[in-house]
Amino acid sequence: MKNKLTGNLVLKIGSVLFAAILWLLVTNINDPATSSKFSNIPVVIQNADAITSQGKVYEILDETDIIDSVTVVAPRSIIDTISKENVVAVADMNDLTSLNTISIRLSTNKYNDRLDSITGNIDSVKLNIEDKQSISLALRATYTGSVGDGYMVGDVTTEQNLVRVSGAESIVSRINKAEVSVAVTGFTSDIGTVEEIKLYDANDVEIPKTNLTLNISTVRVNVEILATKEVPLNFSVMGTPADGYRATGVVSSTPASVVLAGKGSMLKNISSLDIPDTSLDIAGLTENLVTTINVGEYLPGNVELGDKKFDGNVAVTVYIEPVIARNFIVSKDYISILNMPEGYEGEVSTFENEFPIQVIGLSADVNSINGDEIRGTVDIADLRERGIIEEVEEGYWDVPLSFNLPENVGLRENVTVRLNIREKE
Incomplete structure (x- = not known):
């Protein structure tokens, strides 16, 4: 019996091998092995918390998380069913080497056990690993461009004023500021928009946010657009200079006008910026008052200075001169009587046919007087109003004489004449 089982053993083994070879031949003839290439296969990073849980961050170098080319070898019947979406590339952080690389495992999510091979042009992901750093930055809002003529940019505000940035220490330590910018060219009314937050170093070079994490990446920005108007400065003065001196009435300033900014409805009723007399007290002075006033302190409500380079300080001079x-x-x-009641006439008597008067005032006013044009008057109505003459009747009165002098010129001493009033015959 044993001989029957073993006598044809060699023949049996040979039959099995022949059958296997024949099957392979048939298979290869009917379903031959072939290959297919797939491009730009992303590598999935697994267990990243193995790094991040240690307070570190990683950066993938040289774009090694993208495999340029993956070659799959399998029977044609398998290859025909596989697309790029079926190719899986995985790198596990738990496999991190001392060289900061992770080996890439390639497979397909279908018929993986039927593949002859699967290979990529790279076999590992390269990493840069650093300590993690986080900072909070004040969010600064700016603008670019120029608004329409007769307008200016007012307040530029953001609805959130802080941004938190996290990332590799070598990158985060370079960040100097966080900023949003709004283009305002041609605008004549308020702007509300959402803008991207950008990061800059100390040299105003933008820092890419590719490997950084921001708690917000955009923010709403509100830009106030204000109308502008140039108006003169108007100063009031208080006090009286020392005896023998007068204010000329001239107040000069540098600048003499300012640009105001506000809503058009506010500016339309403003024709000047008035500075109260409490700012300019000339009491007892014998020379010009020269001072500096910050006109920004006297702006109407909801109005501001329209030149952001102007600090509001104005050099002011109040001119004071001695009287001459x-x-x-x-x-x-040259003396006449005015407003004599009907039925009466009058005559002014003086000691001499000519008499001297001395006038005092500022040089410009006094020197403008032509002596040949000086006239004296006795105004009965004025004398009655002042109570110097209560009732007009015959008699003699000593009354003050008035002269047609310029407004700011007066007599050093009043001139009194004798007025004789009598009834007409």
């Missing part, structure tokens, strides 16, 4: 005296001779013939 000048003598004139007035003829008695």
Whole structure:
């Protein structure tokens, strides 16, 4: 019996091998092995918390998380069913080497056990691993461009004023500021928009956010657009200079006008910026008052200075001069009586036909007087109003004489004449 089982053993083994070879031949003839290449296969990073849980961050170098080319070898019947989406590339952080590389495992999510081979042009992911750093930055809002003529940019505000940035220490330590910018060219009304947050180093070079994490990447920005208007400065003065001195009435300033900014409805009723007299007190002074006033303190509500380079300080001069005296001779013939009641007539008597008067005032005013044009008057209505003459009746009165002098010129001493009133015959 044993001989029957073993006698044809060699023949049996040979039959099995022949059958296997024949099957392979048939298979290869009917379903031959072939290959297919797939491009740009992303590598999935697994267990990243193996790094991040240690307070570190990683950066993938040289774009090694993308495999340029993956070659799959399998029977044609398998290859025909596989697409790029079926190719899986995985790198596990738990496999991190001392060289900061992770080997890539390639497979397919279907018929993986039927593949002859699967290979990529790279076999590992390269990493840069650093300590993690986080900072909080004040969010600065700016603008670019120029608004329409007659307008300016007012407040530029963001709805959130802080941004938190995390990432590799070598990158985060370079960040100097966080900023959003709004283009305002041509605008004449308020702007509300959402803008991207950008990061800059100390040299104003933008820092890419590729490997950084921001708690917000965009923010809403509100830009106030204000109308502008140039108006003169108007100063009031208080106090009286020392005896023998007067204010000329001239107040100069540098600048003499300012640009105001606000809503058009506010500016339309403003024709000047008025500075109250409490800022300019000339009491007892014998020379010009020269001072600096910050006109920004006197702006109307909801109005601001329209030149952001101007700090509001204005150099102000109140001009004060000594008074001068000048003598004139007035003829008695140049004295007239005004407002004499009907039925009466009057005559002014003086000791001489001509008499001197001395006028005082600022030089410009006094020197403008032509002595030949000086006239004296006795105004009965004025004398009655002042109570110097209560009732007009015959008699003699000593009354003050008025002269047609310029407004800011007066007599050093009043001139009194005798007025004779009598009834007409």
